[in-house]
Amino acid sequence: MRIVIDPGADEPPYAQIRDAVAGQARDGMLPAGTRLPAVRALAGELGLAVNTVARAYRELEQAGLVETRGRHGTVVTARAAGASAEATRLAGQYATATRAHGVPPEQALDLARAALGL
Structure with missing residues (x-):
């Protein structure tokens, strides 16, 4: 590694x-x-x-x-x-966008979980 x-x-x-x-x-x-x-x-x-x-x-x-x-x-x-490479790429884009908008990591995870229905 x-x-x-x-x-x-x-x-x-x-x-x-x-x-x-x-x-x-x-x-x-x-x-x-x-x-x-x-x-x-x-x-x-x-x-x-x-x-x-x-x-x-x-x-x-x-x-x-x-x-x-x-x-x-x-x-x-x-x-x-x-x-999936595409899913990983999209997750990276989401992480970059939420950081750029000042969304704290825990809140970004909560938003993603909600969007996934978890």
Whole structure:
């Protein structure tokens, strides 16, 4: 798994991690069942706070793209590996648009859930 954080990007580091993992899973670079690095290990490797990586993993898990298995770590789900490229692109556009309009992330997620009838 290769993740590069751009400190000058408009997107916060946790979102860059989330998007990188989701993209690599979608592109087949991280097949279903692939174990992700431990939160602390990835945080150290990227020079980020543990909570930053934990948030990215939490959002990936909430989206069903990874599954945490306790001591066995966090693994990529089959859903992530088969995610539609178009759906991923549209989700990225939605995230960019809501950030541009100053919508807080939790509110943007609530809006998306409501639109999906969840």
